[in-house]
Amino acid sequence: MSKRGGMQNSRSFISPSLKKTLSVCVIAALCLAAAWLIRSGVFNDAQTADKPKAAYEIARQIRYSFTIQNTTSQLIEKGVFRTWAPAKQTPTQLCERIDASDPFHVLTDDLGNQMLEFDLKDFPPYGNRIISITADLLMSPTPNRIASGDLQHWLDPEKYIESDHPDLKQTARILKAGTPKETAANIFKWVSGHVQHRGYLKKDRGALYAYLNKRGDCTEYMYLFTALCRAGGIPARGIGGYIAPQNLILKPAGFHNWAEYYDNERWHPADPQNNVFMRDGQDFIVMRIIAASPDQPEGRFNRFRIEGRGLKARMNS
CATH class of the missing domain: 3.10.620.30 (C8orf32 fold)
Structure with missing residues (x-):
């Protein structure tokens, strides 16, 4: 008996129902393998390899400062000063680092805006305080593609x-x-x-x-x-x-x-x-x-805002 004949004879022992079961198992295994490859990023990497990544190549540093003044003869126990920092990321700008002379909190919104909040505690009568801010940026002459939302x-x-x-x-x-x-x-x-x-x-x-x-x-x-x-x-x-x-x-x-x-x-x-x-x-x-949005609770002020009776602020020139 030839090998070819032997293989033909061996197929006769596989029933049609068993063939169907094996086919289903093979298809299921292939689907699982494809899902794993997609999840692991193999296919995604191949599809996105030709998409340009955001590039910011020009270093830029900005500095700015404010003078805070207590205009009263009383100790002001608590006040708040807020000002804008450079937006975290835009098509032409990436804010890498923010430093300030005083501790601050960063408040953000869904647009990428960044507001710096400074707590002013135990401000002495007729006292002055200078808050200095430095921001390190990377800039791009041409806009990058970034997520834009709705x-x-x-x-x-x-x-x-x-x-x-x-x-x-x-x-x-x-x-x-x-x-x-x-x-x-x-x-x-x-x-x-x-x-x-x-x-x-x-x-x-x-x-x-x-x-x-x-x-x-x-x-x-x-x-x-x-x-x-x-x-x-x-x-x-x-x-x-x-x-x-x-x-x-x-x-x-x-x-x-x-x-x-x-x-x-x-x-x-x-x-x-x-x-x-x-x-x-x-x-x-x-x-x-x-943006006119509830997500920007501070309204439309352009440079800064201060809270605390008797406190005044100005941006230094």
């Missing part, structure tokens, strides 16, 4: 961003182009030419004010660009911070507002007051991503 929030109207106003919606329709980038560029050029800078305004006025009055400061430029983008279906948001082309000691007069719009899985900078569009990302130090 973009719907950045399409909705809110206080100072009246993207649902008929006049703004009509202008957004006129400026709409073939791609989000082209539309954002049209909006940027229009806002830069439409609004005249009239110096610092103490109170926020908003997008509609800038649209109707054709004037404002950097904040109104930011709000109008953001509102027109949202009215045109492009996610956009306001940013507060500083422009630092090199290591810098921050000054109160240097605080600035600009905007970001979202396209191609990235947030892109747009500073219509300074005529900077989609470039120089490494120079924009983000101290706060602005």
